[in-house]
Amino acid sequence: MPPAPRTTGNPHDGTPRNPARCPPPATRARFRGGPEVTLADAVFGLLGVVCLGSAVLVVTTRNVIHAALWLVVCFGALAGCYLVLTAEFVAWVQVLIYIGAIVVLMLFGAMLTRAPIGRAQELDSHNRPVAALAGLATGGVLLVLVVAAFKGAYVDVHHTAVGDGKVIGTSLFRFFVLPFELASVLLLAALVGAVVLTRRDGGR
């Protein structure tokens, strides 16, 4: 008796996989509504609330130093959002570059410009109502637009290739080498420009 050939269908009756009853997860997840609320939804929602709340505090607090520290909370929550979206490398870059470098640079700037370490009444300009209107209009239009456009779109985070260092490194150095090298030139130009701008010998 020859050994049974390896089947990909139902092992009980030998029938092949019925594509109508069991579509591949890609099409099922992308074009249908998907399940209602998963754990990823809940975690992302919580992180999003933390991120938005701390972002509101960044733009409303009366203290520049506090604003920078709330920016840390906001970026940390965003790094968690990237982790939920399987962008592992981007999440660590967010922590290292944004929280580790950019916010520290902001704190340096705030202290070098002798920002008042306390409540400062003049941190906000006089056009706050107009700014609130513009912000609400921008955020509202974008929100309505993207939610209406991508209603029911579903990210299947369980069947996505995790964007770890190997995957992103392969992508960067195989397909995006030229932009990567241009980014290094840009950083060098920014470095030289910052040094020239802050030189103290009268800009000779």
Added chain:
Amino acid sequence: MHLSLALAVSALLFGIGVYGLLARRNAIAVLMAVELMLNAANLDLVAFDAWWRDQLHAGQSFALFVVVIAAAEVGVGLAIVLAVFRLRETVAVDSLTELADRDPVRAGGDVDAADEVAVGQ
């Protein structure tokens, strides 16, 4: 997870950034609001990357490029802010009105008063 959840967070974050950009007076706080807007764009890029399951991972790569450009922007921006502070002793963006196309005497009023407050700090 639902894509619209990520897009909603991104849109609201961008709106908050627009508000901060227009409402803040301190140049450092304005730079922070710009960072919020850049991060909203980053969240969109990463969310669409996960949604498309892009084989090139273009969204995540572009997010990394946005981070690089944000770092360069903050470096140059802070250098400009420090240079302005050294010249004018203030970082209030609405008191730097030398390039504004308006009558400085008529528009003076509260701008000059606010300028003195900022200088007195």
